[in-house]
Amino acid sequence: MLIVQKYGGTSLGDSARMAAAARRVSAVARQGAQVVVVVSAQGSTTDDLITAARTLNPRGSAREMDAYLAAGEQLSAGLMAMSIGALGEPAVSLTGWQAGLETDGVHGNARIIGLREERIRRELGAGRIVVVAGFQGIGPDGDITTLGRGGSDTTAVALAAFLKADRCQIFTDVDGVYDRDPRRFPGATRYGRITYDRMEQLIENGAQVLHGPCVALAKEHGIVLEVLSAFTGAPGTIVCAGQP
Ligand code: ASP
Numbered sequence: 001m002l003i004v005q006k007y008g009g010t011s012l013g014d015s016a017r018m019a020a021a022a023r024r025v026s027a028v029a030r031q032g033a034q035v036v037v038v039v040s041a042q043g044s045t046t047d048d049l050i051t052a053a054r055t056l057n058p059r060g061s062a063r064e065m066d067a068y069l070a071a072g073e074q075l076s077a078g079l080m081a082m083s084i085g086a087l088g089e090p091a092v093s094l095t096g097w098q099a100g101l102e103t104d105g106v107h108g109n110a111r112i113i114g115l116r117e118e119r120i121r122r123e124l125g126a127g128r129i130v131v132v133a134g135f136q137g138i139g140p141d142g143d144i145t146t147l148g149r150g151g152s153d154t155t156a157v158a159l160a161a162f163l164k165a166d167r168c169q170i171f172t173d174v175d176g177v178y179d180r181d182p183r184r185f186p187g188a189t190r191y192g193r194i195t196y197d198r199m200e201q202l203i204e205n206g207a208q209v210l211h212g213p214c215v216a217l218a219k220e221h222g223i224v225l226e227v228l229s230a231f232t233g234a235p236g237t238i239v240c241a242g243q244p
């Protein structure tokens with residue numbers, strides 16, 4: 001059993017939340033599953049980095065922005081691996097390029113085109129939980145590329161697809177996918193299940209719960225996505241092809 005779990009920035013927003021996510025990861029690993037964890041940058045880190053960069057150079061090159069912004073996820077990955085380690089489980093953090101994620105090289109909005117999976121397989125084979133920095137990969141010229149805002153979801157789905165994972169869980173700060181933004185519309189209703197096509201429509205209409213490209217990727221590879229709260233034990237929303 002191979003499980004990919006992704007944790008968003010709010011779900012890792014402070015040390016207590018990071019530790020809670022680490023406990024969830026460790027619990028799954030203790031049940032015998034191989035676990036690949038994808039992490040976003042903590043809290044508002046990416047926004048803060050963008051502000052800092054723009055203050056010094058409003059027209060900094062896309063290449064340098066990518067090299068700089070990717071660090072947010074790397075900090076998160078190292079911290080997550082150490083948090084898991086503190087619970088007695090062996091874990092290793094990998095950047096996007098260490099994990100073998102290859103992109104088309106488009107800075108700021110790269111598409112994942114492949115995975116050299118040896119490194120992740122080797123770490124899993126050695127009994128380690130693998131923590132991958134989301135939102136990033138390496139382009140054909142060897143440079144760091146990022147996947148666009150919210151791109152860690154797509155890292156998770158790509159890893160689940162290439163590694164043929166049994167489950168792909170996206171942990172977030174809401175308890176699933178709603179027909180309207182639950183933070184603005186108290187009457188919004190949560191889907192227990194939703195099709196890829198309907199999910200893509202919701203994203204087109206402005207839903208931010210998932211990164212758009214990850215849904216197309218999930219659909220293409222038949223990856224069933226579970227979107228669920230990092231804070232409750234509730235079942236969340238299943239994103240899938242729908243009734244056969
Ligand atoms: N940290 C990046 C962002 O804020 C990627 C992500 O969170 O998925 O857009």
Ligand code: MG
Pocket residue numbers: 008150153208209210211
């Ligand atoms: Mg997101």
